[in-house]
Amino acid sequence: MNEVIEKAKAAKFASRKMGLVPPKIKNAALSAMADALLDNAKDILASNSIDLEAGDKKGLSKSILDRLMLDGKRIKAMADGLLIVKNLPDPIGEIMAEWRRPNGLKIKKVKVPLGVIGIIYEARPNVTVDSAALCLKAGNAVILRGGSDAINSNIMLTKVIREAAYKMGIPDGSIQLIEDTSRIAAEDLMGLREYLDVLIPRGGKHLIQTVVQKSKVPTIETGEGNCHAYVEKTADQKMAVEIVVNAKCSRPSVCNAIETLLVDEAIAHKFLPMVFKLLKEAGVELRGNERVREIDKTVKLATEEDWATEYLSLIMAVKVVKGVEEAVDHINKYGTRHSETIITKDKKAAGYFTDNIDAAAVFTNASTRFTDGYEFGFGAEIGISTQKLHARGPMGLNELTSYKYIINGTGQVR
Amino acid sequence: MNEVIEKAKAAKFASRKMGLVPPKIKNAALSAMADALLDNAKDILASNSIDLEAGDKKGLSKSILDRLMLDGKRIKAMADGLLIVKNLPDPIGEIMAEWRRPNGLKIKKVKVPLGVIGIIYEARPNVTVDSAALCLKAGNAVILRGGSDAINSNIMLTKVIREAAYKMGIPDGSIQLIEDTSRIAAEDLMGLREYLDVLIPRGGKHLIQTVVQKSKVPTIETGEGNCHAYVEKTADQKMAVEIVVNAKCSRPSVCNAIETLLVDEAIAHKFLPMVFKLLKEAGVELRGNERVREIDKTVKLATEEDWATEYLSLIMAVKVVKGVEEAVDHINKYGTRHSETIITKDKKAAGYFTDNIDAAAVFTNASTRFTDGYEFGFGAEIGISTQKLHARGPMGLNELTSYKYIINGTGQVR
Numbered sequence: 073m074n075e076v077i078e079k080a081k082a083a084k085f086a087s088r089k090m091g092l093v094p095p096k097i098k099n100a101a102l103s104a105m106a107d108a109l110l111d112n113a114k115d116i117l118a119s120n121s122i123d124l125e126a127g128d129k130k131g132l133s134k135s136i137l138d139r140l141m142l143d144g145k146r147i148k149a150m151a152d153g154l155l156i157v158k159n160l161p162d163p164i165g166e167i168m169a170e171w172r173r174p175n176g177l178k179i180k181k182v183k184v185p186l187g188v189i190g191i192i193y194e195a196r197p198n199v200t201v202d203s204a205a206l207c208l209k210a211g212n213a214v215i216l217r218g219g220s221d222a223i224n225s226n227i228m229l230t231k232v233i234r235e236a237a238y239k240m241g242i243p244d245g246s247i248q249l250i251e252d253t254s255r256i257a258a259e260d261l262m263g264l265r266e267y268l269d270v271l272i273p274r275g276g277k278h279l280i281q282t283v284v285q286k287s288k289v290p291t292i293e294t295g296e297g298n299c300h301a302y303v304e305k306t307a308d309q310k311m312a313v314e315i316v317v318n319a320k321c322s323r324p325s326v327c328n329a330i331e332t333l334l335v336d337e338a339i340a341h342k343f344l345p346m347v348f349k350l351l352k353e354a355g356v357e358l359r360g361n362e363r364v365r366e367i368d369k370t371v372k373l374a375t376e377e378d379w380a381t382e383y384l385s386l387i388m389a390v391k392v393v394k395g396v397e398e399a400v401d402h403i404n405k406y407g408t409r410h411s412e413t414i415i416t417k418d419k420k421a422a423g424y425f426t427d428n429i430d431a432a433a434v435f436t437n438a439s440t441r442f443t444d445g446y447e448f449g450f451g452a453e454i455g456i457s458t459q460k461l462h463a464r465g466p467m468g469l470n471e472l473t474s475y476k477y478i479i480n481g482t483g484q485v486r
Numbered sequence: 487m488n489e490v491i492e493k494a495k496a497a498k499f500a501s502r503k504m505g506l507v508p509p510k511i512k513n514a515a516l517s518a519m520a521d522a523l524l525d526n527a528k529d530i531l532a533s534n535s536i537d538l539e540a541g542d543k544k545g546l547s548k549s550i551l552d553r554l555m556l557d558g559k560r561i562k563a564m565a566d567g568l569l570i571v572k573n574l575p576d577p578i579g580e581i582m583a584e585w586r587r588p589n590g591l592k593i594k595k596v597k598v599p600l601g602v603i604g605i606i607y608e609a610r611p612n613v614t615v616d617s618a619a620l621c622l623k624a625g626n627a628v629i630l631r632g633g634s635d636a637i638n639s640n641i642m643l644t645k646v647i648r649e650a651a652y653k654m655g656i657p658d659g660s661i662q663l664i665e666d667t668s669r670i671a672a673e674d675l676m677g678l679r680e681y682l683d684v685l686i687p688r689g690g691k692h693l694i695q696t697v698v699q700k701s702k703v704p705t706i707e708t709g710e711g712n713c714h715a716y717v718e719k720t721a722d723q724k725m726a727v728e729i730v731v732n733a734k735c736s737r738p739s740v741c742n743a744i745e746t747l748l749v750d751e752a753i754a755h756k757f758l759p760m761v762f763k764l765l766k767e768a769g770v771e772l773r774g775n776e777r778v779r780e781i782d783k784t785v786k787l788a789t790e791e792d793w794a795t796e797y798l799s800l801i802m803a804v805k806v807v808k809g810v811e812e813a814v815d816h817i818n819k820y821g822t823r824h825s826e827t828i829i830t831k832d833k834k835a836a837g838y839f840t841d842n843i844d845a846a847a848v849f850t851n852a853s854t855r856f857t858d859g860y861e862f863g864f865g866a867e868i869g870i871s872t873q874k875l876h877a878r879g880p881m882g883l884n885e886l887t888s889y890k891y892i893i894n895g896t897g898q899v900r
Contacts, residue, residue, distance in 0.1 A: 088818065092841055173863055177852060186874050187844070265698070269874045284679070285702055290875040311897040318899035404502065426892045427506055430601070438591055438895025447900065448891075449587060460600050460683045460888035461704040462876040474874035477862075478840045481852025483725040485732035486861065 076260040079248040080215060080267035083188045086245030087213035091185045093242065095162040098209055101240040102158035105205070106151040108236035109229075113147050119228035120197065127221050140195045140222055150201045153452070157205040160451040163469050164211045178480045185211030186474050187269035190261055191454075192217045192283055194275040197225040203274070204233055204247050206454050210472035213246045215268065217261055219275075220253035227251060262287035269474075270462075274455055277382065292462060294455035297327030297410035298382045299440045302399040302425070303343060304416035305336035311437065312415040313347045319413065319439040321354045325384050327456060328411050328443040332379060332389040334399045340392045341367055356386045363392035379406045396421045400428045407431060409458045411440040432458060432465035490674040493662040494629060494681035497602045500659030501627035505599045507656065509576040512623055515654040516572035520565040522650035523615070523643075527561050533642035534611065541635050554609045554636055564615045567866070571619040574865045577883050578625045592894045599625030600888050601683035604675055605868075606631045606697055608689040611639040617688070618647055618661050620868050624886035627660040629682065631675055633689075634667035641665060676701035683888075684876075688869055691796065706876060708869035711741030711824035712796045713854045716813040716839065717757060718830035719750035725851065726829040727761045733827065733853045735768045739798050741870060742825050742857040746793060746803040748813045754806045755781055770800045777806035793820040810835045814842045821845060823872045825854035846872060846879035 109116070120142040127137050166183040173179065189212045191203045200216055207214035218226040230249040238244055250257055262271060262283065271291045273283035284291045301319055303312045319330040335343055344367050348358065358364075359374040371390065378389040379402070393399050396414070403412050413435035414425040422436045433443040443466060445453020450468030457463045463471035523530070534556040541551050580597040587593065603626045605617045614630055621628035632640040644663040652658055664671055676685060676697065685705045687697035698705045715733050717726045733744040749757055758781050762772065772778075773788040785804065792803040793816070807813045810828070817826050827849035828839040836850045847857040857880060859867020864882030871877045877885035 088842070088844065171863065173861070177856060177861075179862060288699055290704065290873060292875075308897070314897065314899050322900060422894075428502070430502065431890065433891045433893060435893045435895060438893060438898040439900055441900040442591060442893065442895075442898065443891075447587070447591075448593060449585065459704060461706075464888055465891050474878055476845065477847045477857075477879050479847060479849045479852060479856065480836075481849060481856075483722070483728065484852040484856065485728050486736060486853050486855040 074260065075252050076250055076257050077264065079250060080188070080261070080264045082245035083213040083215050083248045084267040086243040087185070087187045089243040090213050090246045091164065091187075091211045093211065097241040098162065098211075099158045101208065101237040101242045102154050102205060104236040104240045105201075105233040106154040106158075108232045109147055109151045109154070109201070112228075112232045113144060116147060116225070116228050116232065117142060119224040122224040123222055130221075132221060136195055136221070140197065140225070142197060142225060146198065150198050153198075153202055154205050157209050157452050160209065160469055162209065163473050168475060175484050176482060177484055180478045181475050182478055183473050184476050186472055188213045188215065188267055189472065190215045190217065190268045190271040190289065192258060192261070192271065192273045192275075192279065194219040194279060195221045197222045197229055199274055200226050200229045200249070201233060203454060204230070206452055206469060206472060208237065208242065208246065210469045212472060213248070215248045215250065215261065217250040217258060218253075223251065223253050259286060262289060265289050272455060292455070292457050292467070293459040294457055294467075295327045296382055296408045296458060297329070297456070298332070298380065298406060298408045299328060299330045299411045300332045300334055300403050300407060300413070301330045301440065302334040302393075302396070302403070302412070302414045303336065303339070304396060304399075304414055304418060304421045305338040306417040306421070307339070307415040308417060309339065309343050309346065312343065313350060315413065315415055315437070315439050316347050317350050317354065319441055320351065320356060320388050321386070322439075322441055324386050327382075328440050329384070330388070330413075330440055331381065331383050332391065332406070334391050334393050334402060336395055337363065337392050340364070344368060344390070351388065354386070356388050358388055358390055360390040361392060364390045382408065396424050400425060404428070404430055410456065411435065411443040413438060413440050432456065488674065489666050490664055490671050491678065493664060494602070494675070494678045496659035497627040497629050497662050498681040500657040501599070501601045503657040504627050504660045505578065505601075505625045507625065511655040512576065512625075513572045515622065515651040515656045516568050516619060518650040518654045519615075519619070519647040520568040520572075522646045523561055523565045523568070526642075526646045527558060530561060530639070530642050530646065531556060533638040536638040537636055544635075546635060550609055550635070554611065554639070556611060556639060560612065564612050567612075567616055568619050571623050571866055574623065574883055576623065577887050582889060589898050590896060591898055594892045595889050596892055597887050598890050600886055602627045602629065602681055603886065604629045604631065604682045604685040604703065606672060606675070606685065606687045606689075606693065608633040608693060609635045611636045611643055613688055614640050614643045614663070615647060617868060618644070620866055620883060620886060622651065622656065622660065624883045626886060627662070629662045629664065629675065631664040631672060632667075637665065637667050673700060676703060679703050686869060706869070706871050706881070707873040708871055708881075709741045710796055710822045710872060711743070711870070712746070712794065712820060712822045713742060713744045713825045714746045714748055714817050714821060714827070715744045715854065716748040716807075716810070716817070716826070716828045717750065717753070718810060718813075718828055718832060718835045719752040720831040720835070721753070721829040722831060723753065723757050723760065726757065727764060729827065729829055729851070729853050730761050731764050731768065733855055734765065734770060734802055735800070736853075736855055738800050741796075742854050743798070744802070744827075744854055745795065745797050746805065746820070748805050748807050748816060751777065751806050751808055754778070758782060758804070765802065768800070770802050772802055772804055774804040775806060778804045796822065810838050814839060818842070818844055824870065825849065825857040827852060827854050846870065
């Protein structure tokens with residue numbers, strides 16, 4: 073039997089017990105996992121340095137090597153993350169609804185774990201710890217499948233947290249790492265509908281698209297964010313400048329950063345020079361339509377491709393539009409249903425925007441950078457869903473659960 | 487451009503407007519659709535008789551021809567179904583949660599339609615009308631893809647309800663029927679992740695498995711029900727007999743009927759002869775393990791396959807078990823996570839059963855036949871989900887929705 077099937081079976085078996093583990097034991101396990109990370113920091117750093125050396129030889133880019141790299145501070149951050157998850161309210165067992173039918177049947181809708189969650193991800197070893205913690209707290213077994221570049225780090229991290237968790241009473245088999253980092257192993261995992269309840273890809277566009285296209289296990293599409301800011305003609309322009317600069321520049325590599333700025337023609341002549349000045353100072357390359365170039369000739373001409381691109385870097389597309397309708401049409405055409413914002417004082421325009429934009433998070437007068445589990449108050453997140461089935465937007469513990477109906481009768485027949 | 491892509495694009499376009507149609511217009515449309523069915527009964531019956539003749543020539547079985555057949559009474563039932571859906575509360579726009587963050591951001595979680603729902607189904611023309619109504623009421627565009635045997639009926643039914651709906655203000659393109667009934671057209675539909683938000687198969691096991699295995703569009707697995715009744719040793723045996731006979735015999739062809747009976751060894755000698763007598767009178771063929779055959783030699787020996795089979799007919803597997811633990815293990819091994827019931831007076835046994843059984847609906851002292859949108863009080867249903875993602879158990883209007891976050895700020899940046 074191959075590794076993937078064997079571990080998936082074990083996770084499935086463990087998940088039955090995992091759903092019934094009381095909050096106290098789950099919380100004790102999360103504490104123990106945090107302690108174990110700190111206590112075993114030396115071994116973790118040693119494994120990580122093997123990955124870093126191999127990555128260096130392989131010629132991985134600086135930014136990938138940086139994602140891969142662990143140090144004392146990052147291990148401390150992972151341990152702190154475990155304690156944050158520990159302190160979140162336990163979602164399992166919550167009675168979501170309860171009613172009695174005319175025939176006397178008492179129906180309860182009760183929150184239960186999803187069961188077995190698979191996570192396919194890339195080079196960040198912190199995803200290993202973070203995903204394991206969230207799945208555990210929500211009563212799920214987890215199957216982790218990280219990228220080959222981080223494999224030694226992942227093996228050691230999993231070993232450390234797993235031993236600590238099992239010692240505290242977490243069922244054996246609940247935390248699985250697939251050590252085979254071949255494409256075939258990943259594809260095997262995507263076929264195991266029998267054992268996995270959901271598969272969540274965490275990473276870049278290519279990874280996500282591969283998983284959602286190939287998986288027979290239900291997936292949750294996460295992360296791709298071609299987000300927009302639209303500055304409507306009644307906007308407080310000072311506020312709009314701050315929001316646009318923040319949404320583009322505060323962390324350009326993340327999915328909730330904006331990629332395109334839309335501005336009403338009535339204010340473009342005044343607004344664009346103001347915002348362009350700050351964006352250029354921050355090193356942003358601008359690509360605009362002809363009407364933008366009428367205002368600033370240094371701006372490159374945007375192509376059709378630009379409107380559809382998630383740059384994830386200091387590049388921004390800019391378009392002058394006639395008004396809120398054109399802005400909404402543009403966003404619904406090119407956006408990825410992630411996060412969109414309008415800056416306006418006009419309630420009607422704001423209402424049209426929030427009603428008509430098809431996205432997980434629609435903002436008025438705020439930066440799109442707030443689409444985030446922590447910023448929403450969920451305490452943690454496993455990703456941002458851009459699909460509509462099951463969960464949309466930031467996914468916290470609640471989004472890692474399902475429900476079942478428990479119906480108590482007194483002999484009712486139909 | 488082929489029919490499937492063209493209609494999917496049109497549905498996607500219509501879905502944007504569809505989500506904003508006020509309840510009044512949706513309800514007026516549902517009324518008009520009901521009237522139109524009655525007014526055009528003659529044309530509908532004429533189209534249906536073409537299908538019936540073709541089916542007869544093709545040698546379709548009596549039961550399939552019966553499903554396919556329409557008459558005045560069945561058209562009236564479809565029209566009544568539309569009025570039931572009309573009278574259900576409109577789910578769209580409901581504020582599911584609302585909170586303010588320390589930075590002043592106001593976050594609202596608002597119920598919105600899923601968008602475009604594809605339904606792939608078989609020979610029952612009523613599914614056409616029924617699915618269109620539920621999708622419409624929940625603000626979705628729908629793409630219907632019925633089986634070839636009902637194609638003339640489906641074309642006429644869709645024509646009639648669509649014209650009525652559009653006249654009342656439902657956006658053009660919201661109700662689509664794929665007229666190409668080839669396998670290739672169905673597979674095309676399963677690939678259109680860009681235009682469809684979810685695909686729901688309604689029909690037999692083979693159809694459902696094909697769709698969930700092949701679709702790149704997110705699917706909801708429905709319907710397969712290998713359900714069990716477990717009679718625990720403290721059960722009120724008279725009640726247990728009634729529940730078992732009802733769950734098996736009241737409608738053996740549906741997914742919430744039971745397929746296997748499990749009985750505690752302590753009461754098997756007394757209970758089995760009682761229940762067997764009634765089951766045999768109802769024409770049920772019994773297949774049991776050795777311990778059952780010790781009690782009744784006329785019972786056929788059950789094979790491993792019997793435990794895993796959804797008979798959907800008057801056949802039932804029977805097993806004598808040691809107690810609730812063995813019963814739960816058996817059900818979790820062979821069940822399809824649909825509906826399971828325990829008959830018991832022992833609260834501890836009931837608690838162990840409802841905690842440990844992994845199924846959409848877990849009953850105590852009632853027939854599994856109550857797993858149904860109407861019986862749950864949802865007013866209607868589009869199917870019974872046996873997966874854990876998005877929706878579990880009976881799916882009504884609420885299960886045909888998603889949500890979005892609307893976040894109102896006053897200039898917040900991060």
